[in-house]
Amino acid sequence: MxxxxxxxxxxxxxxxxxxxxxxxxxxxxxxxxxxxxxxxxxxSKEALIRGMVERLIDDFDELMAAQPGDTYTERYLEATLASVRSGRQRRWAVVTSASGSIDLLAPLRDAMTRWHREELAQEPDPVAAQIVRLACEGLWDVASHDPGLNTEADLQALELRLKALLHPSA
The missing domain is CATH 1.10.10.60 (Homeodomain-like)
Structure with a gap:
């Protein structure tokens, strides 16, 4: 198996x-x-949960790598929207809630640190990039709890507005 x-x-x-x-x-x-x-x-059950957490991180890293975008934040935004549209964030919600231990979520804490610090200084506007990354976290979290909140039109509007933060003159 x-x-x-x-x-x-x-x-x-x-x-x-x-x-x-x-x-x-x-x-x-x-x-x-x-x-x-x-x-x-x-x-052990803990090893199984850690395996699920690590796989989720790897899956998101692969999804990010497959996204179009000139900057890390653009790829992060695209990967987040792809996850929300597909319902992938539900997997994250159930796996992380099952951990029952802060130690089992250490790989996720490390990944979050990496995702939010990666190439931030190289962004054209690091503050705007940080705002977009934090907005992605909020979108992800809300969609985990209320997947029907945002329609496709809502997601498209959010995407346009967040991209405008990254490229104000475009």
């Missing part, structure tokens, strides 16, 4: 039943493997 299939099974349990239902036995059952097979890849 591949690690991604185990992480998929764990995420499905979190989405369907909540963090109280996330047990190694439940994940093994959902993935169709023995508990020993699961323990071979993830020796």
């Amino acid at each position: 591949r690690r991604d299939e185990l992480l998929d099974a764990a995420e499905q349990i979190l989405c369907d039943q909540g963090s109280a239902a996330l047990t190694l036995s439940a994940v093994a059952d959902r993935a169709g493997v023995s508990k020993g097979g699961l323990l071979y890849h993830y020796g």
Whole structure:
């Protein structure tokens, strides 16, 4: 069994039943493997949660790398909007809520530090870039709790306004 299939099974349990239902036995059952097979890849529930957190970070980094944009902040904005449009942020909400421990979220804290500091000094307007990055965090958080709040037209309007902050003369 591949690690991604185990992480998929764990995420499905979190989405369907909540963090109280996330047990190694439940994940093994959902993935169709023995508990020993699961323990071979993830020796504890904490290791499984850390694996989910790390995969989410890797997924977002890959999404950012695939986005168009001349600056890091433009790619961050595009990746955030792509995540909100696809509903990916729900995965983040259920995984991070399942952690139950600040230590399990250390990789996310490190990623957030990187995402908010990366190339900030190289931006044409570092303050505007920081505002856009923080707006992305707010959009992500609100969409996690109320995914139907913003229509596609709303997202397009937000995108235009945030890009205007980055390029005021355009």
